[in-house]
Amino acid sequence: MRVAIVGGGIAGIACAALLAADGHEVDLFEQQETLGGRAGSRAVAGFRFDTGPSWYLMPEVFDHFFALLGTSSDEQLDLQVLDPAYRVFYEGPPGEGPPPPLDVHADTDANLATFESIEPGAGQALEGYLASAREAYDVALRHFLYTNFTQHLALVSPDVTRRLPRLLPQLTRSLEEFVAKQFRDVRLRQVLGYPAVFLGSSPDRAPSLYHLMSALDLTGGVLYPQGGFSQLIDRIVQLARARGARLHTGATVTAVITGETTQRRRRAAVTGVRWRDAEGTEHTHAADAVVGANDLHHLETQLLPEPLRTYPQSYWDRQESGPGAVLVLLGVRGALPQLPHHSLFFTHDWRANFDAVFDGRVPSPASVYVCKPSATDPTVAPAEHENLFVLVPVPADPTLGRGGPDGGGGAAVESIADAAIAQVADWAGVSDLAERIVVRETIGPGDFAGDLSAWRGGMLGPSHTLRQSAMFRSRNQSRQVAGLYYAGASTIPGIGLPMCLISAELVLKHLRGDTSTGPSPVPTSPAMRH
Incomplete structure (x- = not known):
């Protein structure tokens, strides 16, 4: 298929790499002169600043993404x-x-000792808290992060149903309340509640299920790629280009072009995108599929005619x-x-x-x-x-x-x-x-x-409140336009570099017709290494 990707942040370039490796003809259009989007970089007077993400969490997600491309985190990053x-x-x-x-x-044991030194009994409480966090994190990886929610398999899996008595209450109470019931000291509560900010939320607004984040930063999970996060972007860009993707910068998409569709459930089908180069010249690029990896609000309200919007302005007026x-x-x-x-x-x-x-x-x-x-x-x-x-x-x-x-x-x-x-x-x-x-x-x-x-x-991006998380978040396929998909922080699974990598894989699963709820199989042949 000919695939046009709108937006050159990490979700867009990850899409480009995965789809090109899967045999598609991929062109990506980024309005800025550099790639990376929010994960940008700026050099000033001998200093080099990352201007976006700076926490490397969920290393398993990065490992899996690189494995899909026939390489590894160790090969690509220091x-x-x-x-x-x-x-x-x-x-x-x-x-x-x-x-x-x-x-x-x-070291986890060091953190248990720190909590115990501040509040007697807090070390043991933290041990139980982290065990619960790890269980929730593992279930999320297996059933709720790598799914397009096209089927309800995730919800009826025996692996999930036997844990429902523990998981359901974590959806109905806030992270703040969940933490406060186990720890008295304000300082400890803040350490455990702050990960909600990584999700664009706050401890009193985020569901307590997101205590799973503590399975990352309190158990040795904070890493740093030498050279900064721009190095991560550069490596994915190189992988995408090596697999044949064409990445255009200074290229502003001004419209998603549509035509008639044969699909009963859609009102139109994508035929390409219209874009403007740095000199102001307008171009048309034909495509069989379009991936909106830019801000979803902008794509829906600015690049599509009103009758074809799955998420019109009235939708965003209700979002947080x-x-x-x-x-x-x-x-x-x-x-x-x-x-x-x-x-x-x-x-x-x-x-x-x-x-x-x-x-x-x-x-x-x-x-x-x-x-x-x-x-x-x-x-x-x-x-x-x-x-x-x-x-x-x-x-x-x-x-x-x-x-x-x-x-x-x-x-x-x-x-x-x-x-x-x-x-x-x-x-x-x-x-x-x-x-x-x-x-x-x-x-x-x-x-x-x-x-x-x-x-x-x-x-x-949109905050991770209960009604803006998992299957309640903006879906990654247009209900109005056949062949139009979404990736990035605005859509499932959500905010953060790992989530954006997963969102790229979810587009790959759509194009493959893969309705599984877990990570895609890692290729055993060199097909995706070219």
């Missing part, structure tokens, strides 16, 4: 185990000084976006031993923090995330300098504005960045941080909306 996996700084209760930071280690973000890219003179590779800065009243973000208000102070890849990777900063990536969750609201270099972004974005720098300096004990900054660039919700066509300027 992965380093981070220890500590991350450090948590706490604001502390009002009127009291902050408690000492807490390190989460690569994940948070937006202000990203602050900092080059800093001198060492910062106070910060490991990953650091989290938690406000004491983080329910108020999350409520502000999801109610459309900028929190003050905010719970902030800081990545210092120069702790692990000497290639991301000049000698005797550090590379900092600071992420401040804010409302998904493009009117907050765009970022810019050297404080030149919008007033709101730069104010949020200033506050975050001051907060990190204060809580981590780096009093002269601001004076040591030699490079500063910001990225705001306006950039996500303008450069990535992101719905509401969100940094992640």
